[in-house]
Amino acid sequence: MLWQSPLELASERNIADLEVETFDRGDDTLYLLDGCQRLSTICGALFWEPNDDPRSYWNLVYDLAEERFLHREDLDDPPPHQVPLRLLPEPSDFFERVRDLPKDQYNKAKVLFERFTKYEVAVVTLEAMSFTEVGRIFERINTRGTPLTTVEFVRAATWTSEFDLLDAIDRVRGALARKHYGQIDRTLLLRSISAAAGLGFATKDIERLPTLAPETLTTAIDRTEDAARRAVDFLTTEIGTPTAAALPYANQLAVVIEIFAQLPKPDARQFAEVRRWFWKAALSGYYEGWNAKKMEADLSAVTAFAQRESKIIEVETVPLSTRQWLGQQYRRDTARTKAFALMLAAAGPLDLRTGQRIDTGRALAWTNDLQYHHFFPKAFLMREGLSYERANTLGNIVMMTAISNQAVADQAPAVYLQDEIDFSGEAEIRARLDTLLVPPRAFDAAMDGDYEGFLKARLDTLLDWASDLVHGAAIAEPITGEPDPEVTRHAMSVEVEDTATDD
Structure with a gap:
């Protein structure tokens, strides 16, 4: 499965220790999402060149007498009935090798050659899809249900030799671990980073992070780390949540972090309002369905409160009832x-x-x-x-x-x-x-x-x-x-x- 994307993602440039040739496809790049192990095995077997490592994974032959693949552990020329798989891509080299074999072995060699040269690899190319859509498709078709998360995509799109988004997020988690808040979902922290960068909490906002200048992203992460420390202090002392696991709704933490990103030092009245908002949202079940509409409303409410345009963090909740x-x-x-x-x-x-x-x-x-x-x-x-x-x-x-x-x-x-x-x-x-x-x-x-x-x-x-x-x-x-x-x-x-x- 391939993904055609204009994004410049951090990716591997070799398969099975073999360098992948780069083709000019204009503005887009094709990324291999699924099938890497299969292609690695095929490429390694067919394109390996003998070197000084006789135990290489790819020192493979097909034994025409036993009709099975074998791994050799020496660089000696194998016996005639054992055909190195690396000869298959070159017909002249392959048939030069097998031409003097007994007829039955020669015919088996022809079958071997045809099986490989006529084999077609089914390719599905995903075009014009977002991180999230591609991740959902990958998770559904992957036989092990392995997720390909938004965090991994954004990490690949922002990676440099000096910056790794995953390391940056885990640094924030490490800072929170001292107060037992270290095991917060990475995507949740990415929402906070996106909001701190001036984008928003929603996935569509997160997917714009790779368009930011590196220094803007770094500043947003630093701002999130500082705000997250203040947020956890607030939750443990003003609300009484001793661990991340005690939070009724994990998503509410992203908003608490944004409050302290925009308002690092609330006064007594503002502290009381943040407490009031927390309990109102938590006890009413407001965060049971935190969708894009609520995310946008929350960010607007926090901004209005932080800029003193509103004395409260105004969100629409259902009335409390016994x-x-x-x-x-x-x-x-x-x-x-x-x-x-x-x-x-x-x-x-x-x-x-x-x-x-x-x-x-x-x-x-x-x-x-x-x-x-x-x-x-x-x-x-x-x-x-x-x-x-x-x-x-x-x-x-x-x-x-x-x-x-x-x-x-x-x-x-x-x-x-x-x-x-x-x-x-x-x-x-x-x-x-x-x-x-x-x-x-x-x-x-x-x-x-x-x-x-x-x-x-x-x-x-x-x-x-x-x-x-x-x-x-x-x-x-x-x-x-x-x-x-x-x-x-x-x-x-x-x-x-x-x-x-x-x-």
């Missing part, structure tokens, strides 16, 4: 669950049994589910006849340490809450529940075994807290002790993927 926690299931890998967990962490939760601040960094790293608890245990509710889905709703989830979670197990709330009241007193338990966003009415309903009453009261409190965050409320200071080794391994192994569609 339905989003009642109708959503608790599944730790989903964006909705991650946004909900961030909201719980922002309230500064205390462990129900010990009264100690919960290490939200450990909880949000998602090494396991034991940092979360169904306030009405699933097993208990299902014994009462409720469905799994009704029991597993986000509105029934609280943060709790793993040890406390195991102690509570599947007991009825009235049982385990009474145990804690007997030990610590009702006022203390109610105070701890407040930090878990379980209000007095929900506590009373739980003590009465009224699950529906509990959900109604708690959902109202969740909505109130979400509204406070959306209106700029500051979060409780995160408690994140020394990184747990398991947490660190997880944070560094999970790559937060760019899922923007541009559609």
Whole structure:
């Protein structure tokens, strides 16, 4: 598969250690996208010239007696019935070699010659296609499903002996790795680089990066690295996301980076607005479908805010509603669950049994589910006849340490809450529940075994807290002790993927 393109891409100029002849095709170049291994094998076998390496891959012959290909490990002239494949491109040399062979071997040699000289290579040439279109086609036809990403295309189009885009992006990732944000998808960072260069977030904007002057691209990368450091500092201290994996929507990071690229040092009011915007977008699910239209709107909103043309980062989101926690299931890998967990962490939760601040960094790293608890245990509710889905709703989830979670197990709330009241007193338990966003009415309903009453009261409190965050409320200071080794391994192994569609 070939791609005809006017772009000057970094590419290999040899196949199987053989230099490829360059043809003048005017303004366009043909790039070999798929079939390189096949062509390398054929070219190496047919065009190798003996040198001082008898073990060369291409020291190949066809044995007419055994009717099979063989690899030789010497430079001696092979026996007559073994024909070097390098003779096949030159008919005179080939038939000079085989003319004195017995008739049956000579006829086999003719068949060998015809098989190669009459063989046709099917060629598909892609013309007038963008990086993304070519990449999608390649991924679909490649038998191993190997992706050919936009990052790889832009890297090839911008590569010089002094500059490698992949190295530059990985340098940014390395700078973020100290705060457990190193495994961000490269395409996401490329979106930020494109925006920092004055182009935009969309793929069509990224594809214009090769047209920039080298110094413009380098400046954009430096600007992105500095802004990304500030963005991660903001996310860890002002939002409470300890790792990249804790972000509900990875694409939102690209916009946060652009905010700090345009506004490196926000004042207190601007910081509050960025917090407000983050929570509004994250809790409403705005980034579930980050298409080209939203990308353009986001960039315009950020620019207007940074240039003080607007006091807010104005994006259109759906109104918050208790339905989003009642109708959503608790599944730790989903964006909705991650946004909900961030909201719980922002309230500064205390462990129900010990009264100690919960290490939200450990909880949000998602090494396991034991940092979360169904306030009405699933097993208990299902014994009462409720469905799994009704029991597993986000509105029934609280943060709790793993040890406390195991102690509570599947007991009825009235049982385990009474145990804690007997030990610590009702006022203390109610105070701890407040930090878990379980209000007095929900506590009373739980003590009465009224699950529906509990959900109604708690959902109202969740909505109130979400509204406070959306209106700029500051979060409780995160408690994140020394990184747990398991947490660190997880944070560094999970790559937060760019899922923007541009559609």
